[in-house]
Amino acid sequence: MRYSFSLFALLSTSAAWAGTIPVSSKVTEVTMYPETAAIIRTASFAIPAGKHRLVLQGVPDTALLEFLHIDLTGARQISTVFRDEYAPPREFTDPRVQEAEARIDEIEQRIQSVKDNAKRASLKAAAADVSIGFLRKLGENEGLADSGPDVLRDISRMISQEAEAASQIALDAEINAREIERQLRDLADELDHAEQALEAIDLESEDRVFIAVDIEAPESTDGTIQLNYLDAGGSFWTPVYDLRLETGDTPQLAIERGAIVRQRTGENWTDVTLHLSTVQPIGQVGPSPLYSQYRRIEEPGPVLMSPPMARNGSAVASMSEPLIEAAMVMEEASSMWSAESDGPGVTYSFGQPVSVSSGADTLRLELDVLTEQGEITARAVPLQDTSAYRVVRFTNTSGEELLPAEYAARYIDGKLVGVESFEGLVAGQEGEIGFGPIEGLRLSRDVLGQSEGGHGIISRSNEQVQKVEIEIENLTDQAWPLQLRDRVPYTEQEDLEITWSATPHPSEENLDKRRGILAWDLAMEPGETRKIRLETTLSWPEGRELR
Known part of the structure; x- marks a missing residue:
């Protein structure tokens, strides 16, 4: 229970009110945030002079009453009372719901009628069985032995005729039973479809909250009341992207930016004004506290080595190049949208009314298209991949933040190459977008020799030498500017000495300020094969362990 008491109660409960007036309200405007929604619902009222209580009907229990704000015109607001217990359920006024419920009731009546017919058929079959049993015993009666031939002939004929009639009744009942069983199956399917149709229409929850606003007017007046609150039902919007790369002389x-909207308020939204905001009102709004740091020393203990992990999310993968997502320049905006920067974020307003059913509809709205000329390169990470990948680098000059998205489809010249998440970019940030593997740029990385003074990676020897050969082969029919990335270990301990050499020498060391990450900038012509040799030596004092 969130609230079961009145807020801002400025009058005693014994105050005399001219009347309690139920007021129907509906959602008219919604601002969707990435994790919630700010909802505006409005209602109109007409009151005589005096004090009154307006009971606002239809507010679902997903409304966060802690954030409730009421704007009133036409009267003076005195106090507000709300509770989420003992609230009246919603009224089923949707004519489509009434029609669906009437359909279900009609089918259920037909099912009962068929069951009644089945009962009648079973009674006839039982009566026929009794008659056949009686006739069988009558034919076995010993008293008939003294009867004359004519009497026996008449009795025999009567038994045969009656038995045939009873058997026909039994057969008809069996046939009717099979037909009735088929009818019941068909009616059960029809009832199931009707119930599904009702569920598809009747998506609203019965749970509502009670909100009453005590007002006063010096004279008869018409007014409006507007409720503003946040939703706690899990409503949200999230961006969705179609990233389209057109190759050629000028790539x-x-x-294409879109928005996915879902709402679970417990009531359907019909023809509402929709806004999408990049602000996140539910979340951290101030800086994090900084606490004092306490350190201590203790006797050394065993060091637990982390087990090997899979490529994605692994300790090895964490050393590889992270994907930096992309940026755009706004070239054209959809005429259906208007954008406004409100300081902390951007709000997009859709130009037409929107309807979204609660808990069922997933609404996709197309936002705008951003374009930019970017630099296409090939990226090779032979430690983890067997092919190079196509990447596009550019800067987000749109002037606004591009929000992260769970799904961003990638296309090359209109063909889908994959779907991956989009990490987002702030305004002015440079980023990269991957566009799938270049199958003709093949990679291999082989360890040619590894020597240790003992057995295993962790040993009491004092030296380790590793020689690696990297091979890149361009099997495509075009030249590729390629950046290859690999790594060498690094240390902050003076007793552990690490030396390395590479042929050819890398174009850049400690790439992006990440120690030990090396980069080679290569121009790969069609059919060309290049090799890189990398040798690393680690040495440390005797009696110490390498980890």
Whole structure:
């Protein structure tokens, strides 16, 4: 229970009110945030002079009453009372719901009628069985032995005729039973479809909250009341992207931005004004506290080694190049949307009324298209991949933040190459977008020799030498600018000495300020094969362990 008491109660409960007036309210405007929704619902009222209580009907229990704000015109607001217990259920006024319920009732009556017919048929079959049993015993009666031939002939004929009639009744009952069984199966399917149709229409929850606003007017007046609150039902919007790369002499990248909207308020939204905001009102709004740091020393203990992990999310993968997602320049905006920067974020307003059913509809709205000319390169990470990947680098010059998205489809010249998450970019940030593997740029990484003074990686020897050969082969029919990335270990301990050499020498060391990450910038012509040799030596004092 969130609330079961009145807020801002400025009058005693014994105050005399001219009347309690139920007021129907509906959602008219919604601002969707990434994790919630701010809802505006409005209602109109007409009151005589005096003090009154307006009971606002239809507010679902997903409304966060802690954030409730009421705007009133036409009268003076005195106090507000709300509770989420003992609230009246919603009224089923949707004519489509009434029609669906009437359909279900009609089918259920037909099912009962068929069951009644089945009962009548079973009674006839039982009566026929009794008659056949009686006739069988009558034919076995010993008293008939003294009867004359004519009497026996008449009795025999009568038994045969009656038995045939009873058997026909039994057969007809059996046939009717099979037909009735088929009818019941058909009616059961029809009832199931009717119930599904009702569920598809009747998506609203019966749970409501009680909100009453005590007002006063010096004279008869018409007014409006507006409720503003946040939703706790799990409503949200999330961006969705179609990233389209057009290759050629002047490669161009277009990002088609859309929005996925879902709401679970417990009531359907019909023809509401919709806004999408990048602000996150439910979340951290102030800086994190900084606490004092306490350190201590203790006797050394065994070091637990982490088990090997899979490529994705592994300790090895964490050392590889992270994906930096992309940026755009706004080229054209959809005429259906208007955008406004409100300081902390951007709000997009849709130009037409929107309807979204609660808990069922997933609404996709197309937002705008951003375009930018980018630099296409090939990226090779032979430690983890067997092919190079196509990446596009550019800067987000749109002037606004591009929000993260769970799904961003990637297309090359109109063909889908994959779907991956989008990490987002702030305004002015440079980023990269991957567009799938280049199958003709093949990679291999082989350890040619590894020597240790003992057995295993962790040993009491004092030296380890590793020689690696990396091979890149361009099997495509075009030249590729390629950046290859690999790594060497690093240390912050003076007693552990690490030396390395590479042929050819890398173009950049400690790439992006990450120690030990090396990068080679190569130009790979069609059919060309290149090799890189990398040798690393680690040495440390005797009696110490390498970890």
